[in-house]
Amino acid sequence: MFPIHILLGDMNHTKGGLVIFTANSHPSSRELGKRIAERLGVELGKVQVYQEANRETRVQIQESVRGKDVFVIQTVSKDVNTTIMEMLIMVYACRTSCARSITGVLPYFPYSKQCKMRKRGSIVSKLIASMMCKAGLTHLITMDLHQKEIQGFFNIPVDNLRASPFLLQYIQEEIPDYRNAVIVAKSPSSAKRAQSFAERLRLGIAVIHGEAQDAESDQVDGRHSPPTVKTTGAIHPSMEIPLLIPKEKPPITVVGDVGGRIAxxxxxxxxxxxxxxxxxxxxxxxxxxxxFVMATHGILSSDAPRFIEESAIDEVVVTNTIPHELQKLQCPKIKTVDISMILSEAIRRIHNGESMSYLFRNIGVDD
Incomplete structure (x- = not known):
């Protein structure tokens, strides 16, 4: 990982022709855009985004973007579908206003959990990617995609940044006895992420196995539905297709020692x-x-703050890729790590035509 403090060096040195818009109509969702613009030493672009009485989204750009590099920052609000429409309409408005390039900055990519085929379902994240490209997006900056393969849904460059340096720094600075900690994966599917944290902090790892699995971990390719009616003579008796043995979840076990440790x-x-x-x-x-619970994206929907407050969890640490100020008021256990620094640096490098490889130093294929 890269040392975070180095990124502040030339943050304010950008060429002319840079415009930053925040596409969200919700005030709390514009906070990240303000932080990024402040770090870059520029003002946010003038734009009006609002909902008509009939719930249609209206976008009015109030300054010239002709021949400029436009960066549209969009954070996901509670109404995720409105968030997507705001982004699409603003990108298209910039395209029809002759912007030189249009880069979307979506720290959390919506519908990212729907990136695999389920029976009679659809890969919704591919649909969203296609819509964004069709609207006129020329580049995408995002963070910690749920599955890295989502980058392949786009036909434009995608920079999938990592929040782990900021979370690792939080562990080292805010947990005084973190050397007595163990990194835990709450399911085998998240073991790679836990291993990455453990190796960088020189800590042990534990994996919880046997808990109820997510729906997406079940049969997801949509090719397991048997024919409803057997056609006479269609399959020879000696060629009966073997059925896959159904999964049985074992009792909950913890692989690794957590006794007397910070988890x-x-x-x-x-x-x-x-x-x-x-x-x-x-x-x-x-x-x-x-x-402790640490994650990049704190959606924390429904009654999540209350459940956290009443649970054995001592602290939940998330980044500000998604606004969650209301949830923090409901649950003091929720803490926020600011990642506007790396997003600002990514914007500066793309605008100035500099290499992005610095932001991916020490990041392996499995990270």
Missing amino acids: IIVDDIIDDVDSFVAAAETLKERGAYKI
């Missing part, structure tokens, strides 16, 4: 917190005396 659960998204609460209870039973 730090890491993941990419915290939305429905039931699985995190269950994992915290399991770790408490196994002897962990303090439990």
Whole structure:
């Protein structure tokens, strides 16, 4: 990973012709855009984004973007579908206003969990990617995609930045006895992320196995539906297709020692917190005396703040890729790490035509 403090060096040195818009009509969602513009030493572009009485989205750009590099910052609000439409309409407005380039800055890519085929379903994240490209997007900056393969849904350059340097720094600076910690994966599917954190902090790792799995981990390719009616003579009796043995979840076990240790659960998204609460209870039973949850994207929908407040979790640390000020008021356990620095640096480098490789130093294929 890269040392975070170095990024501040030439932050304010950008060429002319840079315009930054925030595409969100919700005031709390514009906070990240203001932080980025402040770090770059520019003013946010003048634009009006609002909803008509009939709920249609209206975008009015109030300054010239002809021949300029436009960066559209969009954070996902509670109404995710409105968020997408605001982004698409603003990108298209910039395209028809003859902007030289249009870069979307979506720290959290919406519908990223719907990136695999389920039976009779669809790969919605590919649809969103196609819509953004069709609207006129020429580049995308995002962070910690739920699946890195989503980058392949776009026919434009995609920079998938990482929040882990900021979360690692938080662990080192805000958890005084972190050397007595163990990094925990709440399911085998998140073991690679946990291993990445553990190796960089020189800590041990534990994996919880046997908890209820996410729906997306079940049969996801849509090719397992048997024919409803057997056609006579269609399949020879000696050529009967063998059926896959159904999965049986084993009893909950913790692979690794957490007794008398600080447990730090890491993941990419915290939305429905039931699985995190269950994992915290399991770790408490196994002897962990303090439990942290760390993730990049804190969606924290529905009653998540209340469940966290009532749980064995001591602290939830997320970044500001998604606004969650209301959730923080409801639950003091929720802490925020600011990632506007790396987004600002990415914008500066793209605008100035500089290499982005510095932002991906020490990041392996599995990170």
